[in-house]
Amino acid sequence: MLPSAVTATLRALQPVCRVRSQTVSDSELVERLRAGDEHAFAELVSTYQQPLVRLALTFVPSRAVAEEVVQETFIGVIRGIGRFEGRSSLKTWIYRILVNRARTTGAREPRHVSLGEDRDGLAGRFSADGAWTDPPSAWPDDVDDRLSAPQVARRVIVAIDDLPGLQRQVVTLRDVEGLSSAEVCELLEISEGNQRVLLHRARTKLRAMFEDELAVERRS
């Protein structure tokens, strides 16, 4: 049994994957799907529906299109499960079907690494020698609850949506859906180093957005 401080750190390092099918092994689920078990398929759909819509929305311009892509993904699963070889996890395999569909369906913007000016909340906050001149204020102890409140969560979703394409996809897969960096690199066909840069930029901007949220709360 790990001490709680260690498990808390591990959680922070690798966000917990919330896909429920993790409780059933991939191979068991695949067998049931191949055998035509409707309950297994219904379970698969309800487990993956939300993460897939969220992921699809990082590629396509509207919710309607995202839902269509997800529907096509599940049909792809039905047709392709007989050929699933278990070389990647079932989840990565399903996500890859979605990414392929989403890319052919119509990109919302070209895939590129944004090199433009990033709104990272850090401009003008350091002296010429790189020391803080405007250091971050302490966040309240109940910061997780405050930032998870529904009205804030809606703004977080919008903030993620405003990120450049690959930053949006990387942070959604890594921090929202809890995939590993190796899985994300494979899915998005980007290098490990590139993935880390994109993740750093996205996290920096989202931290700045949370900072603004908490500052507004303090003023009101």
Add this chain to the structure above:
Amino acid sequence: MKVLKWWSRELACREAVALFSDYIEGALPPRRKAAVERHLQACADCGRYLDQMRATIRVLGHLEPDDVPAPAMDELLEVFRRFHAEEEGGSG
């Protein structure tokens, strides 16, 4: 060696902040990681920034979608049934 010196020298806050995401990922080379940890021991402001980065990641991990619609389950189940009926028909 110049390169080694660069990797292990003391960091300014702005440089430390730029490494925190990789630090959380466990992706920094040992000397770079040690430089970040030395900086954190001496700089409460950067410690706070790192905690905030971790809080950001935690909150993202608990994000619930706003209004994901009910799955088009019936339609999918119909496709599933049809596919397996055809498979059985085909093989039997």
